[in-house]
Amino acid sequence: MAEPNIVLGIDLGTTNSACAVVRDGRASVVRRGDDRIVPSVVAALSNGQFAVGNEAKQLRSVDPTQVVYSAKRLIGRRFSSPEVQRHRETVPYRIVEGPNESVMIELGGRRLSIVEISSQILRYLKDMAEEALGQRVKKAVIAVPANFTDSQRSATRIAARLAGLDVIRVINEPTAAALAYGYIEDMDRRIAVYDFGGGTFDVTILQITRNVFEVLSTSGEMFLGGDDLDAEILERMVATYQVQHGFNLHGDARALEQLRIAAEQVKIQLSEQPSASVRVENIPKGSGRHLDFSLSERDLRTIVEPIVRRTTPVCEDAMRVAGVSAEQIDEIVLVGGTTRVPLVREVVEDIFGKAPQTSINPMSVVAVGAAIQGAALLGSLVPMATGGVSAPSAAQSAVLLDVTPRSLGVGTIGGNVDFIIERNSVIPVEQTRLFTTTADNQRFVRIQVCQGESSEFGGNTKLGEVTLSGLRQAPRGSVTVAVTFEINTDGLLEVRALDQDTGQEQIATMRVLGGLPQEEVDAILERARTPASPPPPPQ
Incomplete structure (x- = not known):
């Protein structure tokens, strides 16, 4: 039997996206086969249609000019902004100026806005959820970085509208994570949510007292993420290739995209093991040359530590604004795939003087929290830490006290x-x-x-x-x-x-x-x- 009050909780990420729902008093991430996490990648196909997710990601090394990734770094920004101009220099797809200083991408013989690109990902998540649930879904709660500006939040809402979704609330990602974590743990604690994703970094200090989630402060850097770690590994790969073959790959978009994909794989491997090795065949395409590349976790620390350490003053600023010291933080919750990197977890421990908790999945907790918020807004049953479910009246009594991150x-x-x-x-x-x-x-x-x-x-x-x-x-x-x-x-x-x-x-x-x-x-x-x-x- 179809449930009338289903609300999608959506985490529209820079690198990956996910959606979750609350059904029968349980929050769960939506799956399509074995896939729970969808790469935030959109590719133009020769028939005029678009591929999204893993299918699109596989096309990055085929024709990188027709594959868009990390679009979240561009949404709601002015074309002339330093962030957009910097991004233009690092990606193979063509970024141009649109009306009202907006950012457009040339894709599939057309100029598309960033909201259109983002809407493709949101529509994919919507279709995926409807397929899994066996019913239509219209309503959604979408999580965004806490430091998103008004224009970035508005653009995200427009993207959802284009995807056929009615956004009943835009919620900050750290607040969503805290909401999910608070329901799981049923706590009375002060926590720091350290949110290090593919393109953005936020830290939020919250006081959780039973069903009251009060944000004490938030701070962030809007152009700092796992993409920057990948870029450092990529540069090391390019240098190694030049030593091995005497060729400089800078300027070859397709070859760089082959290596960028491999760089991300190396980063993921080094999050789990002390060393990683990859062999990238036939680079550039048709050359018959290959790259044998190895990197240790120790070497990775050396090349990415300056990037990771940029999170330290952001955390210190958030604690200063909240009027708390590191000793007064009871728990640190990790959000975002970049927090899987061992150095990141060590830096977190250095900042707060205690190890972060790792009991929740940093890749899906935001979507789960957004789904819980959606259920609460509609008075549906929501999961409780005790293992039961809350009555609608209790769900409606959950209070979120968020703050504006910028003046x-x-x-x-x-x-x-x-x-x-x-x-x-x-x-x-x-x-x-x-x-x-x-x-x-x-x-x-x-x-x-x-x-x-x-x-x-x-x-x-x-x-x-x-x-x-x-x-x-x-x-x-x-x-x-x-x-x-x-x-x-x-x-x-x-x-x-x-x-x-x-x-x-x-x-x-x-x-x-x-x-x-x-x-x-x-x-x-x-x-x-x-x-x-x-x-x-x-x-």
Whole structure:
């Protein structure tokens, strides 16, 4: 019998993705055959369709220009951002600028936005879940990095909409992990969630008291992950190949992709054993040459330790903001595949003075936590640490007290920032500022909005601008508009405006830089309803 209140819990990861559901009072990761974890890879096929997951990953060494991976590092970013420009230099697929400074990828003879690429992965997860459950699923809770900006969260929501999903909540990944862990352990403890994935790093300090999950602080680095470890191993491989054969493989995208895949395999092997060896055949394709490569876990430490140590000041910042010391942290929960690396676990122990717990799977705990949150939101039965299930009333009483990871500010004269909502404010939260016209008969006011902690506007992430239009004609200084900035439970920014003198609501529109205009979203939805046709043959 179909369950009406099934909600997918989705972890849309940089390297891998997963989804989970709560059924009959039990949370479990959705499987397709033996697969529980889906590579976050999308490939264009010659028939105009797309391959996702392992099928797409296998095509990386065939035609790397038509295979997209690590798209999460690009979602919701401006094309001109340093992160996007750095990413362009390291991947074989072509990244170009789209409308409104958005990021587009040339794939299958078309230009696709990052949200379209991400929607392919989400649609795959949705289909996989429906196949496993034997019923349609529409609702989802999606987990995102705690330090995702407003534009990145909005882009993730749009991707889910394109995939046919109704997102009832966007939840931070560390909070989702803590939710799953808290239900498993039934605790009254202060924990640190150390979330080191393929592309992002977050650390979140939480106080868990029975059914109350209170985030004390969160901090992160948005372009730090396992991809960076792979890149270091790749460089070692390229150098070894040059010694063995006298050829420099830089500039050969296909050959580098062959080695990048092998580099990831080496990293995974060294997470379990003291040494790893691989043989990469016929590189470049048709050359008849091969690479014999070996690396010890000790050597891996040497080349990646500077990257891993970058997590230390982030953890120290999170503890400082939370007002706690390492000794006051009861437990460290690991999230993300990069935490399997032995050096990472040792660095965690150095930071917090105690070994992290390893009783939960860092690859699936986020999806499980998102599913539990979805069940709680709909009042369904959810798993309890005692082995039973909670009644709907108990599920609804679970309380999440999350915070905004970055301050929200507006630009002022001289290039400075007036902070509207401070970092670490409990969400939902709202604050109001008054804005006055500066010219006679001024009909609109434009406000620049940013997220970050720098007192200089240019030192923060520019989100976009809010335009207040339709103002009544009056001498300058006579029209005062109260603008309310609200960060909702999804961490998304909402803006409202009110004329102080007349009490009338004013039009307040937010143009998010790096995001897709509504007309582009509508066009994408229309394309999704139209069967794809093969790209034209080359001239």
